[in-house]
Amino acid sequence: MRKTAQSDNTSDRTGRRRATSYDVAELAGVSQSAVSRVFQDGASASKAMRDRVMVAANKLGYRPNAIARGLITQRSNMVAVVISKLTNLYYPEVLVQLTQHFSEQGVRVLLFALENEGDTRKVLEQMLQFRVDGILTAAMFTPEQLETIENAGIPVVFYNRTLKDQLVSSVRCDQEEGERWLVDELVAAGHRTFGIVEGPPDSVVGLERKTGALNELSAQGITDITSVSGDFGYETGRACFAQLMKKRGSPPDAVIAANDVMAIGCVDEAREGFGLRAPEDISIVGFDGVGPARYAAYDITTVRQPVHRMTQSAASMLIERIEDPELSPEKRSFSGKLIRGGSARLKAEDA
Amino acid sequence: MRKTAQSDNTSDRTGRRRATSYDVAELAGVSQSAVSRVFQDGASASKAMRDRVMVAANKLGYRPNAIARGLITQRSNMVAVVISKLTNLYYPEVLVQLTQHFSEQGVRVLLFALENEGDTRKVLEQMLQFRVDGILTAAMFTPEQLETIENAGIPVVFYNRTLKDQLVSSVRCDQEEGERWLVDELVAAGHRTFGIVEGPPDSVVGLERKTGALNELSAQGITDITSVSGDFGYETGRACFAQLMKKRGSPPDAVIAANDVMAIGCVDEAREGFGLRAPEDISIVGFDGVGPARYAAYDITTVRQPVHRMTQSAASMLIERIEDPELSPEKRSFSGKLIRGGSARLKAEDA
DNA sequence: TTGAAAGCGTTACCAG
């Protein structure tokens, strides 16, 4: 129901019109511009003026309208944060931390959640319509979409994904390096046959981890490798291990899973389905360093992403680019941390 | 004189001015109002007009400015979603699902994340400034804050918390009922001495679960109860169990933890710290039905929240109230589902 | 330091 009242729209119980700077100005007996100035940062307003205005404002419960402000300043003070279900939400905290970092800088977060990483079209349309000042995305965009964004002059920062050959900013954890560590440790400890549990085909992160592992295995001269593919979830972790066994007939020396949750699934399936214990009978490693990986029953050997530094970095990187659109793209890559859990037999740790 | 799209501020590489409906109108040779109408739902525009406008719009990459629209329609099409770190994010999916439900209704989500559940003040100010159409909150507000919101005419829906004696809408899982089930099952199976692992003191959900359990225990005539308190995390789950043992000297028959993660911690600490196995030596139950509770190594007996229905319900409830502010408050309470895991000895399941 | 007036990009209203 639209409010047709233009003259008498003062104080009905529900649709009460919100006070505007004009209302405050009138009550305080000053000009509207004065009110505006009082509520700005670099204002020039006398103490007397300030007080009168604030009194009136409080009396009316006035709050500057950020929407109207955005319209005139051409700054919405909102950024879009895009995640997909695939977005390996290793911690829910990623989102919380991001939001807090932005919040500290006076930037609001407009959240977009994709069912699949391919649903970016509609979402992009919305972000553009809402005139977000910047985009932080943990989902991929097509080159055409990126061009659209570029044309609109909106800075973008990718989180844990990056387009090669594209001039875009990104913050990521060096997945290849992490996998290299894991492979090296496993090979050094004598493992020679490997199972790989990949992530879903459209996950960039999953892909990087898989190729990182495969490259290093090949560099180490390992050839006995069996791959299967899951969806990052526990159940497929179990299914993948079973599938691995079926494909090979006998267990590999080690299984490299694309994330911790699937690694956990593998541990369970190995034990319950095949009577194999990690690390005695088989080594199993994951990636991420999520909470459950530290549960005593699993104690997964993994690589932990420096989530806090990554979110922090991503947020400030985006804000920098909003404030200075001329800044050239920058890619920041963070090293993870190898966690020597009990799910894999590694060589003894030396200095 | 209004500035039409002219030679001055057109196409510098970065600050490129976005096309407005005036630009489109000029290029299409129609009025600005016509353009506006074409981009509206209940528009009245001829096919010919539509086509001409769309061609021009595409050529210019025009997108209606949702900010400007919000200003005139008095509808931002944004809702605030408030979570706190305490917000037992049993699944990250809660947020994702919520966002998707809203998205389907053409509503955007402005995310607010609180460090502590008490930090609502600044956040409230922001929500009001951005003129959100509604608020969905998994954090508590003070009565004064609620009044402010009420005065602003913004509908609120609480998620998994509700103020008694307050006329507010809410969606929640019936925690008391769930605890009642757990207690009844445990008592029926012969457990007589209990440990309670509470949640943090400022968590409403934790409080409800605790009192739910205590009430039912008392109704069942159980008096041997020891309580300790954690923060919903795995580590405190372990610490709590140890503390429980220290307090009591001997293990209770059963431990009721305020959530699954702490229950998992208890299972681990019981086994590793005290050589007690669940369910042979002790029964341990949790609450939520999170993913890790289903891992084979734990298989926690718990009550699962119907997250999908809850988020769905919360979103539509809020949207209803945005569309009809006269709607009276409504409290929806969902029953959970008892999951008979392997971490507790229960009586055999009958029909 | 203050006030008047011109936008920001839409939608709403009202004649034609």
Next chain:
DNA sequence: CTGGTAACGCTTTCAA
């Protein structure tokens, strides 16, 4: 169905 014009609530010159 279409075009002109007035809001929406603010920030921003520009004079005073």
